[in-house]
Amino acid sequence: MARLFKMALVRQRTMLLLFGALAVALPMLIGVTYRALGGAPGLEDLWKLLPEGIKALTRAQGGFLPGMGATGYMAAGFRHPMLLVLLTAATVAVAVAALAREVERGTILLLLARPIPRWKVVVSRGAALAVIIALLLALILVGFTLGFAFAGALGDLQWRRLLLVLPNALALFLAIGGYSLLLSARASEGGHVMGPAAALTLLFFVLDYSSQLWEPLRPLGYVSLFHYYDPVGVAQSGSLPWRDLLVLLTVAAAGLGAAIVVFQRRDITR
Amino acid sequence: MAAIVAQGLTKRYGETVGIEGLDLEVPEGVIFGFLGPNGAGKTTTIRLLTGFIKPTAGAATVLGADAWSGVQARSRLGFLPDVGGLYEEQTGQELLDFLGSLQGRACPLRASLCERLELPAALLRRGIKTYSKGSRRKLGLVQALQHDPDLLILDEPTEGLDPLMQQALFSILEETRARGRTVFMSSHILPEVERLCDQVAIVRGGHLVAVERVAELQRRKLRRLELRFRDGIPDAALALPGTVLLERRDAEGWVALEVRGPIQPLLRALAPLTVEDLVFEQAHLEEIFLDYYQQRGQP
Numbered sequence: 001m002a003r004l005f006k007m008a009l010v011r012q013r014t015m016l017l018l019f020g021a022l023a024v025a026l027p028m029l030i031g032v033t034y035r036a037l038g039g040a041p042g043l044e045d046l047w048k049l050l051p052e053g054i055k056a057l058t059r060a061q062g063g064f065l066p067g068m069g070a071t072g073y074m075a076a077g078f079r080h081p082m083l084l085v086l087l088t089a090a091t092v093a094v095a096v097a098a099l100a101r102e103v104e105r106g107t108i109l110l111l112l113a114r115p116i117p118r119w120k121v122v123v124s125r126g127a128a129l130a131v132i133i134a135l136l137l138a139l140i141l142v143g144f145t146l147g148f149a150f151a152g153a154l155g156d157l158q159w160r161r162l163l164l165v166l167p168n169a170l171a172l173f174l175a176i177g178g179y180s181l182l183l184s185a186r187a188s189e190g191g192h193v194m195g196p197a198a199a200l201t202l203l204f205f206v207l208d209y210s211s212q213l214w215e216p217l218r219p220l221g222y223v224s225l226f227h228y229y230d231p232v233g234v235a236q237s238g239s240l241p242w243r244d245l246l247v248l249l250t251v252a253a254a255g256l257g258a259a260i261v262v263f264q265r266r267d268i269t270r
Numbered sequence: 271m272a273a274i275v276a277q278g279l280t281k282r283y284g285e286t287v288g289i290e291g292l293d294l295e296v297p298e299g300v301i302f303g304f305l306g307p308n309g310a311g312k313t314t315t316i317r318l319l320t321g322f323i324k325p326t327a328g329a330a331t332v333l334g335a336d337a338w339s340g341v342q343a344r345s346r347l348g349f350l351p352d353v354g355g356l357y358e359e360q361t362g363q364e365l366l367d368f369l370g371s372l373q374g375r376a377c378p379l380r381a382s383l384c385e386r387l388e389l390p391a392a393l394l395r396r397g398i399k400t401y402s403k404g405s406r407r408k409l410g411l412v413q414a415l416q417h418d419p420d421l422l423i424l425d426e427p428t429e430g431l432d433p434l435m436q437q438a439l440f441s442i443l444e445e446t447r448a449r450g451r452t453v454f455m456s457s458h459i460l461p462e463v464e465r466l467c468d469q470v471a472i473v474r475g476g477h478l479v480a481v482e483r484v485a486e487l488q489r490r491k492l493r494r495l496e497l498r499f500r501d502g503i504p505d506a507a508l509a510l511p512g513t514v515l516l517e518r519r520d521a522e523g524w525v526a527l528e529v530r531g532p533i534q535p536l537l538r539a540l541a542p543l544t545v546e547d548l549v550f551e552q553a554h555l556e557e558i559f560l561d562y563y564q565q566r567g568q569p
Contacts, residue, residue: 011357014359106355109349110349113423114347114373115345115373116341265324268322
């Protein structure tokens, strides 16, 4: 299993480099803009001017608590659409490469002709996916840190609160990885996974976004995974969102479990 | 114990038949050829035997274990897929190390295989994405053979190999058999089968049509004989023993005959004739199949 896990990680090194570079660069840009916006006071003023549609992107329509300026700004950054797209793209791409792409290229035959149960292949790929997501989140944190350092606002950050955002983000992308892995487990071509996985993630996002803006859609918001991802809320509360984590990790585990069952039973054909 | 036993092995894809009711027993210590034209069901059968696909009906045992669920027996299996399928981002050496480590057995044959198949260390240190088609095939063969498996399943093993490497592979497979190992290989190239195999199975349209010893297959083999005569086609040329007329061109004094059975009576009958040119052509496997089926179809 360890060899399969290591192999799954090593195979992603080029993709990791690309996504890793973006994972540092994008949050760094966000961090750098903090001072340009006038720091905490400027941010409060700007926040009042923003339309509800923009505020809903961060799920922070209630605004930031007093003294949360830099911390709230970074927490909101974790819901920046660019970062969500980046992490979703990385998650789906790694999930696709994990199984469907291997079936498509025929490399899976080399593994399955050996004394390796299929479930081990899926679990090792799931573990590699989890590590890659965690690594990218760590790099995002590095990017934010660099950005705020350049902005001279490093001292304004409340790290204890910000670090609580990471488990929430990890759980969200593990859940996305779970269903992506499930789609990958039943597909024989990578292209057949990318579209549906990305579309489902977009649907979840739109559902969450719309439910915040339009009252009749509010109940539907609970269906969306993004409903359970609230970095600003987590940073403001200063505690782990156990209920949200439970929901997201359940989806992740269900996706992985279903992927194991599907891959165990399927025919490997091209 | 037989290395492979299939009983009523069937795979259907909806209405399409991959293989139907295959009954087969491959004894240990032989090279067994699995023959058929493209789309006959060879690769489907191999995928059933290696546990990549689940049978619709019937079952197969490979090295005594169920082909679909018997994962542990695969430590004694060596497998070469029909096409591609190597990890492009690895070097050749990394691939062999990785796959060898997954096998759960030592790889005592790797060095000698690399030497005989001309995969030098310098090449093995390079990324697989830079390899030629032939080098990829050779690497595929090494990964299948390096752990000295009890059973080798090879899907079109000579595909992409130059004639010299084909010869090297034939020698390797003959030595494998001499060590008591079993080789199950699919092919649609008859000379390759004749050279190597002890026994063959022929599939067509998803059905097993024959399991023969190679000597028996050769006895059935059709050959095409083309003759050119200096002074026109003599009547005797049209009644040569064991032949059937396929085509004649009187202006050129040329005939094409299908030869069945032994050649000695034919040569004796040809000796007094004024033969200017003679071409004795080996028949293609498809022609042999066709002839074989036609014979079977007769009452």
